[in-house]
Amino acid sequence: MTPPEILTDSPSGHARAAAILRQGGLVALPTETVYGLAADATDDAxxxxxxxxxxxxxxxxxxVHVPDLATAERLAAFPDPARALADAFWPGPLTLVLPLKPGHGLSPRVTAGLPTVxxxxxxxxxxxAVLRETGxxxxxxSANPSGRITATTPAHVLAGLGPRIAAxxxxxPCRVGVESTILAPAPSGTRLLRDGGLAREMIEEITGPLIADTTPGATLEAPGQMSSHYAPHAPLLLGGTPQPGEITIGFGTTxxxxxxxxxxxxxxxxxxxxxxxHTADALATARAAPAIRVALIPETGLGRAINDRLRRAAAPRD
Known part of the structure; x- marks a missing residue:
């Protein structure tokens, strides 16, 4: 199988990526949060x-990633709370779940059949640059196998997806390192669907108290809500006393x-x-370690997003 093209972060690299995307191909693209596996959102195949x-x-x-607010407004309806959030935090690590507009033109697979995007x-x-070039x-x-550790470098993408993508x-490396915060704003209040790279404290200065709704019922409203996600191959343990043979990930004085x-x-x-x-999982495999153990992280600011990822990574596997 053919490995993906490695394109430079340059006008020529962006143009090549856009050409592949317009032809229906898959390209891993950097964002400030993590690497994304991109495709034309209007092309069902x-x-x-x-x-x-x-x-x-x-x-x-x-x-769905867009180059500007005008494009977003052609795809979805923006109630006043959504407009306030977009004005405050776009461009940036914030995703808004909003009602689709008629004639949006997106593939129904993008929304998994939901009336929102x-x-x-x-x-x-x-x-x-690639969004503008693709048009x-x-x-x-995220550009990684489903349920596995998210990719924040090109090497992670290559190791996880390899020849399954074009480029x-x-x-x-990505600057933020965890996926975007996902909100569902409405006049009745703003629901938090996923903690992420934008801390709750900053959002609540605009919205007031958020309604946490990160564990869905029968229907997933947004990415990152599955109970088991972001998982290494080795079992992941949070806190507690390290046991012989475990790979340990510290924090602060731990x-x-x-x-x-x-x-x-x-x-x-x-x-x-x-x-x-990623590194701990490779060490665990090389050493046949029984588990990876991670130090406890404060449940504040970006710590909430970190702990969300760690709890889902440590959850029982499906």
Whole structure:
């Protein structure tokens, strides 16, 4: 099988990525949060190939990335709370789940048949350039096999998806390191569907108290809500006393074979989380370790997003 093209973060690389996307191909693109596996969101066959490449369940909707607010407004209705959030935090690590407009033109696979769509205006200049060059909204879940550790570097993408995709735009490691925060704003209140790279405290300055709704019922409203997700191959344990043979990931004054942040900085911990999990999983495999154990992280600010990923990674596997 043919390995993906590795494209530079340059005008020529962006143009090549856009050409592949317009032809229905899959391209891994950097965002400020994580690497996304992008396809033309208006092309049903291209969107289907995202699900196939990732092994992603068809009932798990995708985030659609747009270059500007005007494009977003052609796809979905923006109640006043949504407009206030977009004005405050776009472009950036925030996804809004909003009612679809008639004639939106998106593949029904993007929304998993729901009457809503998850929209994001990313800040990464490479993603912005490819969006403008392609001229179409791009569906782009994280560029890794479904349920496994998220990709925050081109090497992670290559190891996880390899020849199942056409190309990777190499812009180095992602700045934020955890996926976007997902909100469902409405006049009756704003629901938090996923903690992410935008801390609750900043959002609540705009919205007032959020309504946490991160564990769905029978229907997934947004990505990242499955109970088992982000998982390494080795069992993951949170807190407690390390046992012989385990691979340990520390934080702050808690030591480990690896550390999320030696200074206890939550932004650094978010940025290094998935890279640490990838490295720990490789060590666990090489040493036949019984488990990976991660130090406890404060449940505040970006710590909520980190803990959300760790709890889902530690959940019983389906």
């Amino acid at each position: 291209a969107v289907a190939s995202i699900y196939a490449a990732k092994g992603r369940p068809g009932h798990n909707p995708l985030i 998850a929209l994001r205006l990313p800040a990464h200049p490479a993603m912005q 179409r909204p791009l569906a782009a879940p 990777i735009v190499d812009a180095g 030591p480990g074979d690896l550390t999320l942040s030696p200074s206890g900085d939550l932004a650094e911990a978010a940025r290094t989380l998935f890279s640490c999990l």
